Amino acid sequence: MKVLRRFFIRLSNFIAGRRADQRLQEEIAEHVALQTEENLRAGLLPAEARRQAVLKLGAAQAIREQHRDEQGLPIAENVLVDLRYAFRMLHRSPGFSLIAIATMALGIGATTAIYSVIDATLLHPLPYPHPSELVRIEADLPGVGAHDVGISIPELRDLQNSGIFQGVSLCFFGSDNLTGSRQPTRIAGRSVSPSYFAVLGVDPQLGRTFDPHDATPGFNNEVVISDGLWKSAFGADPHILGKSLRIDNDLAHVIGVMPAGFRDQGQTSEEVGTELWAAAGFFGPPAPPAIRGTRLPFETIARLQPGLSPEAAQQRLDVLVASSKKQYPADYPPQGGWTIHVSPLAETVVGNVRQSLILLFAAVGLVLLISCVNVANLLLARASARGREMAVRQALGAARIRLIRQLLTESLLLFVLGGLTGVAVLFCARKFLLQFVPESLPRLNDISINWGVLAFALIVSVAAGTIFGLAPAWLTNRLDVTTTLRQEGRGSSGSLRRSRLRRVLVIGELALSLVLMVAAGLLLRSFWDLFNVQLGFNPTRVVTIQTSLPNPNDPTTDIYRTATQEGVMLREVLRRNRTLPGVEETAVSDRAAIPLGHGQSDRRMIPLVREGEDVQSSQPPLIDTLIVSPEYFHLLGMNLLRGRLFVDQDLEATPLIAVINQAAASAYWRNQDPVGQRVRLLGRLGRARPDWTTIVGVIADARTESLADAGIPQMYVDIYQRPFKFLTFFLRGQVDPAAVSEQVRAQIQAVDPDLPVFRAETLDDVLSSSLSVRRFSMEMVALFAGTALLLAGLGIYGTISFLVNEQSREIAIRLALGAQRRTIFRMVLRQGLTLAAAGAGAGLVGALVVARLMASLLYGVSPYDLSTFAGVTAVLTVVAIAASCAPALRAMRVGFDPITTLRSE
């Protein structure tokens, strides 16, 4: 209180520039006068009386200073003075200032850019209240190696009643056909339990969300729409509430509009951009009845009770699982080993992007470090130039701490100006830079330069300025004043320590850039290997284009209910597509069959029951299943190894058949011929009859599911036997992907005008976008590595030039004594090479560690790949030689006139 009062008065005096000197003068004058009178009374002579009075008062100047310090805030005053001086110093050597500020702008700008991506993606993945309470629930059957098998409605109710969660919600991301507007459109939609928005904790801007206690079976025909859809499809109609729209031919009422800033949770930007939410009970028509054994392959998210940690929740869940197993032994055979686990939603929505982003952040951190080291190096060089100034000031009585503070102010000013410049450039170029961020990043649209990012940039600048400004400041102040003053002009005494520090800094810089280059090299090799991998299918000249059939809740309104009904339409569209100019082949499949081009939610894992196996006693394995038309295999150039493929005669009424790949054959029929074997495919696969399916053929493995993994077991079934709603048409030939969209749309809508047609892509594009995150991180790391190499080159150049300058006297003497110019050249070059060798040595050790850490991001290349390490070291050496050459040449030229050199000192 007291202290605060004093501080504020001093602060206000400081700001107002108020001075009380006049008052003190008067008081002291009065004081001395009174004391003098007193002394006179004691019998002293007037002159002596006054002298004694002044003596008694003490040193008037010191008192006045003390008084002035108490009046204002001396620290703040000093800072202002230092700042003014620092600005003048920067202004005096604009070349130095410009280079230092530009280097820091580069380092801090790049770091801030990556941080802004991380800020949106990793740090704020869930823009909802209390995001740490949100979890994802997954059920696993580790006994059969099945992961995320989904949960059944009775299990969902168990969870809801367990007291562990505030709310639990099932959700299913898909797309819906929205009809009634200008053009049938397909929008990203989610079917959710009514408790969905309660779990997320978000309110609508208009109307209401679903009633969390609504227990209507099937769909309750209520939808909530996004702000974007409200504006684009309904012109921001204020009376939208209660209006009906048709989704997949079902009539639904709009009950609410979400706020403009609302983003759905999800792993892809498509999911995050969901535009429509429909409430579903997930049991009763059209969904299966609520039976414990019928697991729904949907996502489950939940909000934990306040204060409950995921670990504590997991313990209580384990208890719940154990009691369920005891109560319903028939539904949970012990071999399956059924478990439920919760994981923070924030982690699962980020998914595999995390690693890449952390790698990028580490890489850009190294670049920042290198630019800091470079500037520290510059500061050191300048410190030795200013040795005399410092020595003079010290000799005149400046306190050491005061000088350090002033030098620190100068370096802080440099770093902060650099940081501000970097952020300013970043801010101007943000639109341009965002183009390079892959679209698959979940929160792409939320990347921004907000206050948090600005604070980050400022903190980094200040921290870097303090750390890297302190060393030069400290060294400058350890000067021996007399020696410096005496020796100045012939190299100062601190120079030995300083040049040693400079060498260490350059070695560090070289080591760091070697680490970065190795990382970039390994990523490049992985990317190159993946890019050139044997695909097992031929993507060239193939265009895919999607449509989706309405999926009404009332089956009687579905005109494509049976395989035969849908087949008629499919054959007609395929026939029409074949007549398009340039088209040579056509096929149709479900969305999961687009090679490398589908989301994880499109993937269909079907329990595979082999004939002769006891279903009751063992949980069947899950197999990736794709629905395709007979032409699919030939169109994609996939090779048949045994048996036959689908033919036109395989229809709804003929026996069910399937084709598997080599990986599935060796996984499930290790020592037998799979052709002719029979399997039963459980679960909802189109509207399949639960009949036996005969395997008729085996095809060669193709990397359609993952570029990095060739051996994923897959099963193909015939689309004319098992119809599906989300369709992809394939066209091979000389077609223009831009024009083909309209042509195919015309053909499809000639058959059924209510079908939306969207997303025409060439398979080559699909392939390259499946590599987008890898490409992005590879390109970024390569860019950072290049920058690092450039900075390290500049660093080595600067240091060698500096050394040559310092040694010019020595060189001149050597030359005067008859040394060969070549010897001088070699001597300087050797210094550069020594630095490079030391840097490379340290860097190789660091690179080995880093390579080990990033092993999971690599493909097809060992983390200790010899050629990468050797190549990178060679590049570094070449750069070091090139950077030392110029100063070495200059050193040689010194010799043209050794006399002048010697005299100038």
Added chain:
Amino acid sequence: MKEKPDVLQGTLALMVLKTLDVLGPQHGYGIARRIEQISGDLLALNQGTLYPLLLKLEHEGSIVSQWGASENNRRARFYRLTATGRKQLQAETRDWNQTAAIIARFFEVKAEDLP
């Protein structure tokens, strides 16, 4: 050199406050004289150091000051204790007495007194 004035300043502030409490409003010279008189020759005080201290106490709100006329009718600045200052004086007197008593007790204790 550096530590001495700090210790002194702590006690000097207390002396200033007590002086103003006993004598009422005083100018700087009056305070200095009074402190000298009471402490005799034991305290060698640079009288000038009083003025930064007075300013500090004023900033802290313990005293206020205003111009007035001195004994010989010259302009002088008079310092007066405030309510806050009086409370501070009481608290510090109590603390000081306590500290002094504790120290005194330490000096009284002899080795044979210990159990």
